[in-house]
Amino acid sequence: MAVAEITPQRDVSLVDLVDRLLSGGVVLTGDVTLSVADVDLVHVGLQLLIRSVEDDDEVIP
Amino acid sequence: MIYVYAVCDPETADPVPARRGLGGAALRVAVADGLAALYSRHRTLQPRPSPQAMWTQERTVRALMDRGAVLPMRFGTQLADEAALVETLTARRDELAAGLDRVRGCVELGLRVVADRLAAPPQAAESGRDYLLERVEEHRRAEQAARDVHAPLARLACESRVRRRTAAPTLFAAAYLVERDAAPAFRAEVERAAAGLSGVRAVCTGPWPPYGFVDAEET
Numbered sequence: 001m002a003v004a005e006i007t008p009q010r011d012v013s014l015v016d017l018v019d020r021l022l023s024g025g026v027v028l029t030g031d032v033t034l035s036v037a038d039v040d041l042v043h044v045g046l047q048l049l050i051r052s053v054e055d056d057d058e059v060i061p
Numbered sequence: 062m063i064y065v066y067a068v069c070d071p072e073t074a075d076p077v078p079a080r081r082g083l084g085g086a087a088l089r090v091a092v093a094d095g096l097a098a099l100y101s102r103h104r105t106l107q108p109r110p111s112p113q114a115m116w117t118q119e120r121t122v123r124a125l126m127d128r129g130a131v132l133p134m135r136f137g138t139q140l141a142d143e144a145a146l147v148e149t150l151t152a153r154r155d156e157l158a159a160g161l162d163r164v165r166g167c168v169e170l171g172l173r174v175v176a177d178r179l180a181a182p183p184q185a186a187e188s189g190r191d192y193l194l195e196r197v198e199e200h201r202r203a204e205q206a207a208r209d210v211h212a213p214l215a216r217l218a219c220e221s222r223v224r225r226r227t228a229a230p231t232l233f234a235a236a237y238l239v240e241r242d243a244a245p246a247f248r249a250e251v252e253r254a255a256a257g258l259s260g261v262r263a264v265c266t267g268p269w270p271p272y273g274f275v276d277a278e279e280t
Contacts, residue, residue: 014112016171016266019224019234021115024272025135026160028065028149 063100063140064108066121067270068132068150068157071097078124083108083117091143093150096157099125100146108137122270130165132157133270160275167219167238168268170247174206174233174261202261203232210254210263211235217247222273232261236273244268 064083074090074097082088082101091098099121108114118136125131140146150157176199207223211233215221218237227234239247248265255263 013266014115016173016269017112017115017119018110020133020169020171020236020269020272021118021136022110023135024236024275025133025138026068026157026275027135028068028138028153029140 062106063102063142063146064106065134065138065140065146066099066101066118067125067134068096068098068161069125070129070161071095073097073125073129073131074099078121080121080124081117082121083114088121091146091150093147094154096150096154096161098146098150100140100143106139110136119270126168126268126270130161131270132160132164132275133272164238164271164274166240167271167274168241168244169271169273170218170237170239170244170265170267171269172210172214172233172235172237172251173231173264173266174203174210174255174258175264176202176230176232177260177262199232203227206233206258206261206263209257210251213250213254214247217243217250220274236269238271238274239268241268 064086066082066088071090071092074092077088077090078099080088084101084103084106086101086103089100089102091100115136122131122133140149211221211223214235214237218239220238222236224234224236237247244267251263251265255261
């Protein structure tokens with residue numbers, strides 16, 4: 001069981017960043033640029049990223 | 062058109078942060094009715110959700126976050142001009158001011174419980190039965206993570222929000238609104254709670270601006 005504290009430079013926090021910017025935050029106007037379909041596509045890509053980051057971790061001592 | 066990054070108290074936005082917004086545009090501040098908004102002007106702007114654009118927005122918001130309470134906007138928030146921004150701030154003044162009071166003195170911390178690669182099921186299940194068993198096992202581990210990790214963290218937080226939709230390998234994801242001074246204790250609790258779990262890892266991210274605690278909408 002590992003606990004990783006991650007910094008803004010690390011890829012895993014990119015996943016959390018995208019989660020927050022695309023589905024969180026104040027919706028100030030009716031016309032936010034991205035459609036729900038776009039957001040879902042980004043989320044699918046992100047899950048792949050998490051996996052790839054985990055694979056990379058195996059290389060780092 | 063203008064691109065909006067955050068809403069805050071007027072004193073939080075003074076002086077205007079010395080950095081550039083999306084596309085290298087200068088940051089500006091509009092003040093209306095006791096509220097300030099940080100924005101930039103653009104001739105044309107079609108922001109795509111690239112990592113660079115999102116980090117630019119995030120760092121712009123973070124420039125205000127250390128000074129005081131801030132309400133981050135969702136990515137892609139654009140308005141026609143300053144007049145429209147002032148009009149929106151005025152029309153939603155009470156709601157936005159209450160939102161600032163809600164997050165004052167707090168930061169958001171993220172928790173993600175991810176299946177360990179070694180313990181994760183194989184990519185392609187051999188049969189429909191194996192597939193179902195794997196899903197049951199994933200569900201069981203997610204519930205265990207929620208019980209063992211989330212509950213003590215939620216007690217340390219002012220508010221918490223569990224993400225309903227997650228996809229493998231993420232088993233559990235949640236956000237916590239935590240008093241700034243309590244963030245180290247929160248991280249220590251993540252380590253303590255996570256040590257009892259097997260087959261998963263817990264990742265704590267942040268501090269973030271309070272993206273998950275700006276309205277009543279479930280995520």
